[in-house]
Amino acid sequence: MTIDESIHEISPFFQVKQTKWGGRACFSNANIPKGTTVLQVSNSTGTSISYEFRKEVCHNCFAYANARTMKYRLNYESVKYLIRDPHCQINPKKFLGAGLWFCSDHCKTSYLQIPNIIELIECYEILLHHFPNMLKRYNITSEQEKKLNSIPISESIIQSVWDEIENDWIPRINNMKTTKKINQLPPISEDEYSCIRFVCESLFKLKYMNPQCVTYHAFNMLQSNELSKITRFPVLLNFQKLVFQTLYIMLPSHLRKMLSIPLLRHILGTEYGNAFGLWQEGEASESREFFGYWVFPEASYFNHSCNPNVTKYRKGNSMLFNVNKDIKKDEQICIDYSGVLDLPTTKRRKFLADSWFFDCACERCMSEL
């Protein structure tokens, strides 16, 4: 794994260096006292709120009001002044609100102030228009899913699926008229719907991100877990194909230009090993709701430890990383990925291997083993 100079600028408190046992990791630049925030990030490259929470979570600050639908929804009046492109596919008479809900007028206004946000709203809106029809046609039986999940996976199988899309499917679609293309939108479920929104947001954020900035470099260098994840859940290969096909057909040209197979594979492959859970704030970990996930590239170079020296938590749309015991210079800075630190060694390690695809080599595991 490479380490680019630019990712040294992630935090003044640590540097990213190569380890012998766990790829790259963060090492302290000096002694750091307990209580220090070594990193605070709020520029996620993509957020996915699961379908069941789509109306119950604020899309700006991620507040949640005990399953009540958020009060503020986008209406055409609030977005029309942002529309400058004459080809914009937002229909004033049929505007559905782009699936965006907010806890307050303030959050709605802040969201609309994101530069060029209308481009993302347009994508969400197009998807929302087509989704009911795509969902209606989605009828994968558990038998079919079992079959998809039993395909033996290797790198060359994954590659052959994408080669077929590139060499066969894309040229076929490119030759079709728009109306015929729309008929090729595949059947999808709520899970693909949320993932498509996640990819739209990632493409949008990357489009307007300065290629010299730390987030951009950190994103490009993220470790992909595509092979391990698809090997464990082969059905994901078909899932990714549906996500790509939907995006390729429905994206307006300004974001379609960004979409490529390698970029989609990087966005999804890196999400599998680097995304943070998006949890309800202010509740004990046993009772809080899990809304979805989000990716913060700068915060993705912390390795896991079963005795972590940094605690992560969410504050609105930020993630904070706070030192929970004094750290010495050159010590590795680690967080807990698992939430199962109380489990006995073998069970804890099995959980990490099954859900995060690595054999934990942290100090605690090594000494307990």
Ligand SMILES: C[S@@+](CC[C@H](N)C(=O)[O-])C[C@H]1O[C@@H](n2cnc3c(N)ncnc32)[C@H](O)[C@@H]1O
């Ligand atoms: C979020 S990334 C952390 C940064 C990563 N080491 C890198 O080089 O990009 C998670 C990956 O780091 C590695 N990793 C993290 N903690 C580990 C640990 N305790 N033992 C072994 N590998 C670990 C695994 O490959 C895991 O999939």
